[in-house]
Amino acid sequence: xxxxxxxxxxxxxxxxxxxxxxxxxxxxxxxxxxxxxxxxxxxxxxxxxxxxxxxxxxxxxxxxxxxxxxxxxxxxxxxxxxxxxxxxxxxxxxxxxxxxxxxxxxxxxxxxxxxxxxxxxxxxxxxxxxxxxxxxxxxxxxxxxxxxxxxxxxxxxxxxxxxxxxxxxxxxxxxxxxxxxxxxxxxxxxxxxxxxxxxxxxxxxxxxxxxxxxxxxxxxxxxxxxxxxxxxxxxxxxxxxxxxxxxxxxxxxxxxxxxxxxxxxxxxxxxxxxxxxxxxxxxxxxxxxxxxxxxxxxxxxxxxxxxxxxxxxxxxxxxxxxxxxxxxxxxxxxxxxxxxxxxxx
Numbered sequence: 001x002x003x004x005x006x007x008x009x010x011x012x013x014x015x016x017x018x019x020x021x022x023x024x025x026x027x028x029x030x031x032x033x034x035x036x037x038x039x040x041x042x043x044x045x046x047x048x049x050x051x052x053x054x055x056x057x058x059x060x061x062x063x064x065x066x067x068x069x070x071x072x073x074x075x076x077x078x079x080x081x082x083x084x085x086x087x088x089x090x091x092x093x094x095x096x097x098x099x100x101x102x103x104x105x106x107x108x109x110x111x112x113x114x115x116x117x118x119x120x121x122x123x124x125x126x127x128x129x130x131x132x133x134x135x136x137x138x139x140x141x142x143x144x145x146x147x148x149x150x151x152x153x154x155x156x157x158x159x160x161x162x163x164x165x166x167x168x169x170x171x172x173x174x175x176x177x178x179x180x181x182x183x184x185x186x187x188x189x190x191x192x193x194x195x196x197x198x199x200x201x202x203x204x205x206x207x208x209x210x211x212x213x214x215x216x217x218x219x220x221x222x223x224x225x226x227x228x229x230x231x232x233x234x235x236x237x238x239x240x241x242x243x244x245x246x247x248x249x250x251x252x253x254x255x256x257x258x259x260x261x262x263x264x265x266x267x268x269x270x271x272x273x274x275x276x277x278x279x280x281x282x283x284x285x286x287x288x289x290x291x292x293x294x295x296x297x298x299x300x301x302x303x304x305x306x307x308x309x310x311x312x313x314x315x316x317x318x319x320x321x322x323x324x325x326x327x328x329x330x331x332x333x334x335x336x337x338x339x340x341x342x343x344x345x
Contacts, residue, residue, distance in 0.1 A: 158198020
């Protein structure tokens, strides 16, 4: 999840201007106003440095997110983005937090490798008087209060995936007896549970409670792990004819589809619905017959731009960070992914 071209950035700017990003700024959120956390807002006219700490920063989605952050910084002017890849190491996240605080950055945006470190991360930023917001994965302080957030509505995303999977299932004419659902993702990550549960609920609502059995696969959200973990499940269910696949992200879903096809299952017997489209589209771009039939298109660029724009607005103008900035999504397939702005690398 190679870098996007400038045309990609122009596409995202167009999408944003069309209103694809919704800032939810309810007064009842309980979020601290600028200054209440010890972080100065609206007083910085000179150069700004914002640290963007990302889990799994080498995945394409997060590469895109960093691009979006830098594009927003360039557009806003006199803003430097310091991107740090945390991998999946929570301890590294803490040490990098200490490092950027010591460097006296003006603001911090973080995608945590583990949501459990939320209170520690937020406390460190508050003690240093540096404003902080979460990106992609929600984090909370010790009192259970959410930090300002830029990302996606996990349940809504899953709902769209489940509805699309149900549509494909019905059109295929498959039955519950000859079909299984493989649902893959990181099971200890709240956004993954929201997405996967949302997909399951929407699918069941569409096809009925007597639909196909669901087999859940725990992954680390990488394509390699999804492929490896799915292999054993496929072997144990050798008599299954048809497969519906969804997951927490494009890595999980495409990894499972790859495992199925490598085991000899025909693409015609796989209805895979990706979540991201940045990997799913590769088969479509190559003109391959694939079990990756559709995907929910999400833009990391959009989230990175939104997070940086909000942080700069706080630092320069004193505008409170929105409690939640939720990006819109849409289903794409082999026939429309290009016109919808998906860019494959």
